[in-house]
Amino acid sequence: MIDVVIAGIGQTKVGELWDIGLRDLAFDAIQDAVKDSGGLKPQALFVGNMLAPNLSNQAHLGALIADCAGLAGIEAMTLEAAGASGGAALRQGYLAVASGMVDVALVIGVEKFTDKVGPDVDAALATTSDSDFEAVQGMTPTSQAALLMRRYMHEYQVPADGFAGFALTAHANGANNPCAMFQKAIKLETYMKAEMVSEPLNIFDIAPNADGAAAVVLTRRELLLTSFAHPHVKISGSASISDTLALHDRKDMLYFDTAQLSAGKAMKQVGITLDQINFFEYHDMFSIYAALQLEAIGFAIKGKGWKLAADGAIGLKGKIPCATMGGLKARGFPGGASGVYQAVEAVTQLRGQAGTNQIAGAKYGLIQSLGGPASTAISHVLERL
Amino acid sequence: MEIPRHWRLKQQRYSLVGEVCPHCGNKIFPPRDVCPNCGDEAKELYTFSGKGEVYSYTTIYEAPSGYDANAPYTVAIVKLEEGPMITAQLTDLGDQPVQIGMPVEMVTRKMRNDGDERGLIVYGYKFRPAWKVN
Numbered sequence: 001m002i003d004v005v006i007a008g009i010g011q012t013k014v015g016e017l018w019d020i021g022l023r024d025l026a027f028d029a030i031q032d033a034v035k036d037s038g039g040l041k042p043q044a045l046f047v048g049n050m051l052a053p054n055l056s057n058q059a060h061l062g063a064l065i066a067d068c069a070g071l072a073g074i075e076a077m078t079l080e081a082a083g084a085s086g087g088a089a090l091r092q093g094y095l096a097v098a099s100g101m102v103d104v105a106l107v108i109g110v111e112k113f114t115d116k117v118g119p120d121v122d123a124a125l126a127t128t129s130d131s132d133f134e135a136v137q138g139m140t141p142t143s144q145a146a147l148l149m150r151r152y153m154h155e156y157q158v159p160a161d162g163f164a165g166f167a168l169t170a171h172a173n174g175a176n177n178p179c180a181m182f183q184k185a186i187k188l189e190t191y192m193k194a195e196m197v198s199e200p201l202n203i204f205d206i207a208p209n210a211d212g213a214a215a216v217v218l219t220r221r222e223l224l225l226t227s228f229a230h231p232h233v234k235i236s237g238s239a240s241i242s243d244t245l246a247l248h249d250r251k252d253m254l255y256f257d258t259a260q261l262s263a264g265k266a267m268k269q270v271g272i273t274l275d276q277i278n279f280f281e282y283h284d285m286f287s288i289y290a291a292l293q294l295e296a297i298g299f300a301i302k303g304k305g306w307k308l309a310a311d312g313a314i315g316l317k318g319k320i321p322c323a324t325m326g327g328l329k330a331r332g333f334p335g336g337a338s339g340v341y342q343a344v345e346a347v348t349q350l351r352g353q354a355g356t357n358q359i360a361g362a363k364y365g366l367i368q369s370l371g372g373p374a375s376t377a378i379s380h381v382l383e384r385l
Numbered sequence: 386m387e388i389p390r391h392w393r394l395k396q397q398r399y400s401l402v403g404e405v406c407p408h409c410g411n412k413i414f415p416p417r418d419v420c421p422n423c424g425d426e427a428k429e430l431y432t433f434s435g436k437g438e439v440y441s442y443t444t445i446y447e448a449p450s451g452y453d454a455n456a457p458y459t460v461a462i463v464k465l466e467e468g469p470m471i472t473a474q475l476t477d478l479g480d481q482p483v484q485i486g487m488p489v490e491m492v493t494r495k496m497r498n499d500g501d502e503r504g505l506i507v508y509g510y511k512f513r514p515a516w517k518v519n
Contacts, residue, residue: 123449132394133415134472136496136509138445138452139460146443147462154441154485198443248462248470249421 004097004235006382007104007224008037008217009344014181014332017211022056022112023068025213030069030108033215038225040217042106044096045069045076048089049110050336054124056115065108075102082128083285085109086214086339087240087369087378093218094238094380103223109340110213121209128372130246142206144247144373145286146198152254152288153200156303160200164191165309166287167204170323173316174330176356177345181210181332205287207327212334214341221385233350236364237266237381247373256289256370258377259296263368266379270364274298277381278362279321279349281342283370284328293368294322316357324349324357339369339378350384391507398509399493403469405431412467435491436515437465442475442483451497463489463512477513488515 010032012025020028026047034040045066053059062076079088086109093105113121122142126135129144152158167186174180186204194202221232241258244250250257267273274297284290291305299320300308308314314322325331325345328338346365348354365382394415396402403414406427411420413427420427442461445452452458459475461483475483476494489512496507 119448119450119453122447123451126449130472132390133397135449136507137460137472137474137511138448138455138458138497139472140445140449143443143445143460147441147460150443151441151462151485197447198445201443244421246472248472253462253470 002098002100003221004094004218005221005224006216006233006235006343006347007040007219007228008033008035009215009347010036011179011214011341011344012212013179014210014212014334016114018114020211022052022058022110023064025112025211026065026108026110027069029110029213029215030106033106033217037217038228040104040219040225042071042104042217043074044102044105045071045074046089046092046096046105046107047076047078047110048086048108048336048340049078050080050082050085050128051124052112054127055121056112065110080336081376081378082371083283083335084339084369084371084376084378085336086341087380088339090216090339090343090380091238091240091378093216094235097218097220103219105218106215107218107340108213108215109334109337111335111337112211113209113335114211134246141372142201142286143198145288146201148247148253148373149200149205149286149288152291155254158306161188161192162306162310163205163287163291164188165306165312165314166284166290167191167329169309169314170284170327170329173324173357174326177325177331180326180330181208182326182330201286207285207329207333210332210334212332212337212341214337214344216340216343216347231351232385233347234383234385235380236383237269237379239265239269240376240378241265242376243374245372245375254292255302256292256296256374256377258374259293259368259370260298262377262379263297263366266381267366270381270383272364272381277320277364277366279324279359279365281324281346281365281367282322282327283338283368284323285333285370289370289373290322292374316359321359324354324359339367342367342369343380343382346382350382388505391505401433401435401491401510403431403433405429412469414465414469414471433465433467437463437471437489437512439483439485439487439489440464440470441485459483461512474511475513476511481514489513490515
């Protein structure tokens with residue numbers, strides 16, 4: 001069995017980056033990741049991107065980014081699975097190296113949201129749902145999450161501030177992440193007074209759309225350069241599962257099957273159980289998603305995921321630290337880059353380079369990238385060797 | 386915009402035509418030719434009654450382009466009485482507050498337009514509070 005290691009990581013700051021375009025964003029992250037790997041030469045490039053054909057009128061990112069990064073000539077293509085595009089690119093890079101066919105794979109997640117603004121961005125995001133039977137009704141991913149949250153609160157009698165803990169934790173952790181979009185802790189009263197976006201979802205229940213790029217360099221462990229100075233971090237588990245695209249077609253909308261199946265499969269590959277996971281980077285696009293992932297994976301029983309946030313169990317010192325560098329909520333949601341940011345952040349933790357946010361002795365990190373309301377879930381277990 | 390696409394779906398948009406599985410009896414909307422319940426082939430058409438109840442709902446204030454002229458509007462997932470769930474706007478609400486479990490019925494309404502006086506207008510199903518029979 002081939003040990004696939006993450007040799008290099010790179011990331012740009014996340015935010016509204018008006019003065020930098022898609023190709024330059026991607027290059028910044030690639031440059032850092034390749035340098036961090038000690039200068040490994042990528043043979044294949046996998047791009048995670050969600051909406052560039054729509055937001056930037058730019059498809060064919062593989063060739064574009066390879067060219068702009070001085071890598072023209074290598075294999076290069078885009079992986080798209082809505083919000084899970086970054087996880088999809090990471091998995092493709094992992095498969096390429098694990099197969100033995102590629103020695104060094106470069107995975108880049110990049111999204112340039114601010115090339116469009118307002119209703120055009122909402123329309124672009126809606127294309128990730130069932131166009132004929134969801135988006136045509138004027139439905140958006142945000143309002144869909146609001147429907148889920150309303151039903152969840154109805155079934156499980158959740159108080160109005162029940163989900164606040166997700167935003168509070170994310171913002172507290174984002175305060176120490178120099179790449180995060182929001183680097184400021186918030187108070188409960190700020191959450192409670194926040195503007196409603198789609199009841200019961202308020203602005204702090206939603207991760208902000210943002211520009212950003214993150215990259216990782218993957219290789220076989222024996223190909224690491226002798227000068228490589230970082231602790232070795234391996235991709236020990238990798239799994240991707242799909243479900244119905246349309247939320248209304250689920251047997252039980254309040255249970256994210258794919259989150260359970262992909263995480264379970266990835267952990268089984270490693271041979272570990274839940275209590276061995278030191279931290280979990282969930283896909284907190286919406287606070288309700290975070291709760292449903294915690295429940296599906298088994299950190300909480302059904303209907304009690306929100307309690308983990310309310311009780312501080314997801315904090316850095318809690319039972320299962322989550323969103324340790326701010327998560328999607330505070331670091332920001334750079335679309336198809338999000339899954340690669342999760343990998344970069346997990347490697348930072350496992351190398352012991354997370355500074356104030358360091359989880360002491362972290363050995364196993366679980367990261368999970370979702371497309372839509374868990375229509376796709378891609379899970380990876382990263383391990384410090 | 387996308388005229389053939391909306392034309393192709395007219396039976397679903399105007400009449401809620403789905404399918405019934407001849408093997409397990411499961412009612413399916415929209416039609417998909419493979420029963421999601423038993424996995425067998427299901428091509429027999431079935432017209433839904435259009436009656437159902439609200440499973441969940443919310444309001445959209447910031448709508449996608451093509452819909453922003455109608456904002457705010459209420460969207461819901463409706464559980465049809467035959468079983469399937471469906472995503473749809475609620476309409477004709479007046480001052481009536483929406484509630485989970487509220488009975489609703491299908492009507493045909495304007496969904497969106499191109500924002501151009503000569504552009505295509507898409508019609509389709511929405512749901513309104515069900516008439517009460519006294």
